[in-house]
Amino acid sequence: MTKSNIAIELINVDKxxxxxxxxxxxxxxxxxxxxxxxxxxxxxxxxTLMSILYGFYQADSGQIKVFDKDFRATxxxxxxxxxxxxxxxxxxxxxxxxxxxNVILGSEGGALITESLANARIELxxxxxxxxxxxxxxxxxxxxxxxxxxxxxxxxxxxKGAKVLxxxxxxxxxxxxxxxxxxxxxxxxxxxxxxxxxITHKLREIMNITDHVSVMRAGKMVAHRxxxxxxxxxxxxxxxxxxxxxxxxxxxxxxxxxxLVAKNLEINNExxxxxxxxxxxxxxxxxxxxxxxxxxxxxxxxxKALAGILPLTKGTIEIMGETxxxxxxxxxxxxxxxxxxxxxxxxxxxxxxxxxSASETALMGYQNDKDLNQGIWLKKSLVKxxxxxxxxxxxxxxxxxxxxxxxxxxxxxxxxxxAREFERDPEVLIIGQPTRGVDIGAIEFIRKRIIQMRDAxxxxxxxxxxxxxxxxxxxxxxxxxxxxITGTVNGADADEATLGMMMANALESPAEAKGAxx
Amino acid sequence: MTxxxxxxxxxxxxxxxxxxxxxxxxxxxxxxxIGVDPIEATKILIYGALGYDEGLGYTLxxxxxFVFTGLAVAVAFHAGLFNIGGEGQAYVGGLGxxxxxxYMNPALSAWIVIxxxxxxxxxxxALWAIIxxxxxxxxxxxxxITTIMFxxxxxxxxxxxxxxxxxxxxxxxxxxxxxxxxxxIPFVHDVLANFGYEVTRSPLxxxxxxxxxxxxxxxxxxxxxxxxxxxxxxxxxxEAAIYSGINPKKIIVVTMCISGAxxxxxxxxxxxxxxxxxxxxxxYGYGFGGIAVALMGRNHPVGILIAAFLFGxxxxxxxxxxxxxxxxxxxxxxxxxxxxxxxCGGLEYLYRPVLIRYLAPVEASE
Numbered sequence: 046m047t048k049s050n051i052a053i054e055l056i057n058v059d060k061x062x063x064x065x066x067x068x069x070x071x072x073x074x075x076x077x078x079x080x081x082x083x084x085x086x087x088x089x090x091x092x093t094l095m096s097i098l099y100g101f102y103q104a105d106s107g108q109i110k111v112f113d114k115d116f117r118a119t120x121x122x123x124x125x126x127x128x129x130x131x132x133x134x135x136x137x138x139x140x141x142x143x144x145x146x147n148v149i150l151g152s153e154g155g156a157l158i159t160e161s162l163a164n165a166r167i168e169l170x171x172x173x174x175x176x177x178x179x180x181x182x183x184x185x186x187x188x189x190x191x192x193x194x195x196x197x198x199x200x201x202x203x204x205k206g207a208k209v210l211x212x213x214x215x216x217x218x219x220x221x222x223x224x225x226x227x228x229x230x231x232x233x234x235x236x237x238x239x240x241x242x243x244i245t246h247k248l249r250e251i252m253n254i255t256d257h258v259s260v261m262r263a264g265k266m267v268a269h270r271x272x273x274x275x276x277x278x279x280x281x282x283x284x285x286x287x288x289x290x291x292x293x294x295x296x297x298x299x300x301x302x303x304x305l306v307a308k309n310l311e312i313n314n315e316x317x318x319x320x321x322x323x324x325x326x327x328x329x330x331x332x333x334x335x336x337x338x339x340x341x342x343x344x345x346x347x348x349k350a351l352a353g354i355l356p357l358t359k360g361t362i363e364i365m366g367e368t369x370x371x372x373x374x375x376x377x378x379x380x381x382x383x384x385x386x387x388x389x390x391x392x393x394x395x396x397x398x399x400x401x402s403a404s405e406t407a408l409m410g411y412q413n414d415k416d417l418n419q420g421i422w423l424k425k426s427l428v429k430x431x432x433x434x435x436x437x438x439x440x441x442x443x444x445x446x447x448x449x450x451x452x453x454x455x456x457x458x459x460x461x462x463x464a465r466e467f468e469r470d471p472e473v474l475i476i477g478q479p480t481r482g483v484d485i486g487a488i489e490f491i492r493k494r495i496i497q498m499r500d501a502x503x504x505x506x507x508x509x510x511x512x513x514x515x516x517x518x519x520x521x522x523x524x525x526x527x528x529x530i531t532g533t534v535n536g537a538d539a540d541e542a543t544l545g546m547m548m549a550n551a552l553e554s555p556a557e558a559k560g561a562x563x
Numbered sequence: 564m565t566x567x568x569x570x571x572x573x574x575x576x577x578x579x580x581x582x583x584x585x586x587x588x589x590x591x592x593x594x595x596x597i598g599v600d601p602i603e604a605t606k607i608l609i610y611g612a613l614g615y616d617e618g619l620g621y622t623l624x625x626x627x628x629f630v631f632t633g634l635a636v637a638v639a640f641h642a643g644l645f646n647i648g649g650e651g652q653a654y655v656g657g658l659g660x661x662x663x664x665x666y667m668n669p670a671l672s673a674w675i676v677i678x679x680x681x682x683x684x685x686x687x688x689a690l691w692a693i694i695x696x697x698x699x700x701x702x703x704x705x706x707x708i709t710t711i712m713f714x715x716x717x718x719x720x721x722x723x724x725x726x727x728x729x730x731x732x733x734x735x736x737x738x739x740x741x742x743x744x745x746x747x748i749p750f751v752h753d754v755l756a757n758f759g760y761e762v763t764r765s766p767l768x769x770x771x772x773x774x775x776x777x778x779x780x781x782x783x784x785x786x787x788x789x790x791x792x793x794x795x796x797x798x799x800x801x802e803a804a805i806y807s808g809i810n811p812k813k814i815i816v817v818t819m820c821i822s823g824a825x826x827x828x829x830x831x832x833x834x835x836x837x838x839x840x841x842x843x844x845x846x847y848g849y850g851f852g853g854i855a856v857a858l859m860g861r862n863h864p865v866g867i868l869i870a871a872f873l874f875g876x877x878x879x880x881x882x883x884x885x886x887x888x889x890x891x892x893x894x895x896x897x898x899x900x901x902x903x904x905x906x907c908g909g910l911e912y913l914y915r916p917v918l919i920r921y922l923a924p925v926e927a928s929e
């Protein structure tokens with residue numbers, strides 16, 4: 046390969062954050078007009094590396110070349126000038142601005158924006174045609190679907206002259222169909238000579254779309270591969286440094302009696318908007334019921350209602366012999382006392398308190414437990430001993446009950462929360478996003494524990510945005526779209542295409558009278 | 564020492580210390596501008612506050628009030644509430660105390676009357692906080708706004724009560740009659756005299772032990788009971804509290820009642836301990852001072868005791884400055900208080916990066 050063929054070259058890029066060696070002499074070269082994947086566990090240093098490229102951080106040492114020119118960005122402005130565009134995991138869009146206004150944000154060029162708006166409109170129409178990125182320009186961004194918002198981000202980058210696009214976990218919020226659409230856009234961009242750097246932890250995407258892949262582990266670049274000459278197993282092994290079981294083997298489910306029966310649920314979210322309607326299902330002893338769906342289609346609201354956080358507006362939930370209805374609520378504490386454990390979707394905001402010590406986070410929800418209180422006195426020594434024992438059971442590291450919760454890694458925080466909920470021997474487990482933002486080693490551990498609970502005869506309701514997770518764990522899967530159940534499948538019969546169609550409510554079926562056309 | 568320990572030392576001790584020192588240096592600069600030798604002024608201030616029996620007595624007497632209001636602010640703060648209404652809660656709490664101390668049967672023993680009068684202060688202080696708390700919890704009115712407004716309402720209410728209800732016939736000044744003697748909390752100099760120690764008379768009375776007692780109660784309550792846990796959880800994260808089966812709305816109401824009750828204790832010291840009657844503006848400045856005390860004491864009872872003592876020194880020493888130096892008025896105390904709030908509150912973390920770099924650098928882990 047000739048020198049001029051390289052879009053981005055990193056030579057011995059090194060970056061410390063205090064003691065953390067985030068990037069350890071990283072080398073990377075990305076060919077022009079290719080799709081280059083970067084994979085690695087959380088905390089492997091991918092995001093730091095990209096932030097250096099995008100001018101958020103400066104490298105301590107090392108050299109960066111962009112199109113053969115020495116490059117040292119101290120702000121994202123310089124990166125944009127050098128032709129680097131970035132699409133963040135969380136979009137950087139002004140929700141109530143139109144698409145057009147969002148695109149020119151930061152390059153308004155003068156006191157009056159009329160002229161730049163007009164110019165942008167012409168340029169965007171051209172770009173949209175060239176790359177197949179059609180978006181309505183005069184619609185407020187908040188009206189657009191997530192997939193469309195992502196297009197706006199990409200357009201923004203292209204409009205500012207990006208020749209290299211960096212995308213950070215772009216498919217996390219998309220349906221499989223939307224992801225496929227995104228990949229089609231990638232191909233179009235690639236054909237026009239745009240270079241794409243794709244950061245992801247989904248090996249399937251890497252295999253499907255990239256030309257080259259680089260693997261990071263603990264701040265080091267451990268391998269570069271041509272995608273066609275590698276396989277997911279090898280990449281997973283490179284990522285964590287040992288062999289992993291991505292698909293956990295599980296025995297046949299021994300299904301018992303229903304422990305949770307939901308009938309015709311209708312639930313409003315915190316803002317009072319109806320997010321769930323006409324949802325009915327059973328969760329039986331000894332099975333995992335997976336609820337699949339794109340983020341924001343009512344699963345989260347449903348989960349909170351099952352845990353007693355949100356009230357029902359219609360319907361009933363029979364759970365452990367009690368009935369919840371709009372008139373008779375059970376609060377989270379009463380549900381816990383009945384033997385219902387809840388692992389919340391949002392670990393940081395709901396599952397733990399960052400400033401609390403691990404032992405206090407491990408106490409959440411059980412602060413009134415008779416075993417831990419003597420009269421008015423909450424016995425700290427017992428609280429700590431309890432925390433130490435559940436930490437040991439779930440291999441939480443470091444096993445120090447006094448450490449502040451925020452000082453644990455994401456995986457260990459999650460293990461602590463799971464330990465708190467699992468170790469009380471509940472009968473029904475309501476689990477949201479058990480492995481979100483957790484590294485592969487911990488994913489394996491957590492999934493095994495969930496299956497252990499199933500095999501111990503618990504009823505488990507599992508919500509996850511990772512289809513792969515739903516498919517590998519669930520005995521039965523229901524799919525939600527727009528607050529209603531759009532499909533039910535057996536775990537063993539599930540395939541991604543069907544689930545994806547159900548997630549978009551695009552499956553023609555007699556049961557769905559108002560099913561949208563494909 | 565582990566890094567975590569070092570960090571907690573930095574946060575808990577060094578940072579407030581540096582902030583206070585900065586505030587003093589800034590005060591020194593103000594002194595220079597008004598033509599006062601700062602060293603001379605410091606000497607007067609320290610001697611006036613600590614140098615002799617009476618001065619120390621006054622310092623501790625002022626500090627007692629600041630402990631009550633400081634604790635009040637701190638408890639609310641742990642629930643994520645900024646109670647600016649200490650001023651009004653102290654004022655109305657004083658009314659509760661006074662009603663008991665004025666109208667109880669004078670023949671009753673002090674052992675009955677004093678606890679009842681203290682309860683009166685707690686109760687009325689709590690009641691004055693309950694409306695803003697309810698409005699915050701169930702109606703979404705911001706507690707900062709409502710508690711400030713309640714300070715004004717308290718002020719008007721007390722004027723009305725003192726002028727129209729409690730003022731004795733034939734008296735010109737808006738104040739109540741004398742409390743029954745059984746409600747008087749003994750002066751420390753009298754108590755010490757009983758044991759044969761002669762100290763100069765000062766307003767310092769046994770209420771200071773009530774303040775110490777409630778400091779211990781607050782410490783135990785916040786960190787060693789399930790209710791304290793619930794308050795702290797709700798203060799850190801509403802969502803996490805709900806998840807844990809805690810009702811944040813109830814927490815707001817209960818915590819504000821506790822906070823108001825603590826502020827309501829100012830009357831114990833001022834009225835039952837010293838003046839033995841209810842009068843206008845006895846609470847003046849202590850409610851707001853309590854905010855500074857809580858900020859400086861980092862909302863921990865031990866920190867609050869230290870900060871309250873410091874504020875006692877400022878109050879008493881400031882009075883001495885006013886007395887000794889021609890071009891200094893008592894308002895200098897307000898200036899100092901303002902600077903303390905500025906450096907301990909507004910610029911709380913000014914020195915943190917520097918201290919961390921030199922005293923607790925991130926060590927190579929593993």
